Amino acid sequence: AGHFGYRKRDQHTWVRNFKLCDGKLQSPISISSFKSITLPLPALEIIGYHDFLPSPLYLKNNGHSVVVNVSNHLRKRLPYIFGGSLDINQEYEMDHLHFHWGAKNNRGSEHMLNGIRYPMEMHIVHRNRIYSNLSNALNHKNGLVVLGIFFQLQEEDNESLHSIINHLTSVQWINNEIKLNTSITLASLLPKNTDVFYSYKGSLTTPPCNEVVTWIIFSMPVSISFSQLNKFRLLSSGNNLIADNYRKLQNIGPRKVYIRKL
Numbered sequence: 001a002g003h004f005g006y007r008k009r010d011q012h013t014w015v016r017n018f019k020l021c022d023g024k025l026q027s028p029i030s031i032s033s034f035k036s037i038t039l040p041l042p043a044l045e046i047i048g049y050h051d052f053l054p055s056p057l058y059l060k061n062n063g064h065s066v067v068v069n070v071s072n073h074l075r076k077r078l079p080y081i082f083g084g085s086l087d088i089n090q091e092y093e094m095d096h097l098h099f100h101w102g103a104k105n106n107r108g109s110e111h112m113l114n115g116i117r118y119p120m121e122m123h124i125v126h127r128n129r130i131y132s133n134l135s136n137a138l139n140h141k142n143g144l145v146v147l148g149i150f151f152q153l154q155e156e157d158n159e160s161l162h163s164i165i166n167h168l169t170s171v172q173w174i175n176n177e178i179k180l181n182t183s184i185t186l187a188s189l190l191p192k193n194t195d196v197f198y199s200y201k202g203s204l205t206t207p208p209c210n211e212v213v214t215w216i217i218f219s220m221p222v223s224i225s226f227s228q229l230n231k232f233r234l235l236s237s238g239n240n241l242i243a244d245n246y247r248k249l250q251n252i253g254p255r256k257v258y259i260r261k262l
């Protein structure tokens, strides 16, 4: 029961095998700027994002996505975030990042923003420092913060993605994992403007769907070229190419989405 698929008839089976996927605080959702509540939130503080992530970094095809993992066996200081909509005194340390994308350009992102589904969405997953690892954090409602970054197509390559995309052919098959010889700064992967973001309480968008995620979705997208996006679409889960690895929209229910703007 550790397996799950993204085809519509597969997504319907998630709730059978993973009870939490049937909860009331699920993700992703459709976000509307008009329906969001403007709050005078402090800026989101993003610490260490200009530094290189500690090496070694690992790139892995897990059959659902491609993931950049930090090993950090030397327990170096990792990038972390606080402030914004997050509870005071809570710091969230970067754990990994991964992507969701479409087989076609008109789909791929998990969240929608003002009726737009972007061709790709990146998730930078952060774990509350008070929990020692990701599986512990999954048991607590303030366990995780995920930064969501939308990608929009443009003609020119996004050079910041080269350190990942140049190695995608090395992880074409499920469970392929390589050590990256290049380093990455997270700041180069963020939009130029991080002042405007949406925030709401939700869940992991994959099984086991734990409702432990404070979502922070930046309003401004970053860019990716057609040829770069096509390289993600060549990754394989075994019998199929990985694409359309986004969950269907979940009910927002009585939840509120907050927006920080200047």
Ligand code: BO1
Pocket: 062, 064, 123, 125, 134, 135, 138, 146, 203, 204, 205, 206, 207, 208, 213
């Ligand atoms: S996401 O950012 O909401 N898409 C997200 C989804 C799942 C995880 C983190 C962020 N975590 C892991 C679980 C594992 C599980 C794996 C599936 O997702 O901790 O138990 O096997 O890819």
Ligand code: ZN
Pocket: 098, 099, 100, 123, 205
């Ligand atoms: Zn994700």
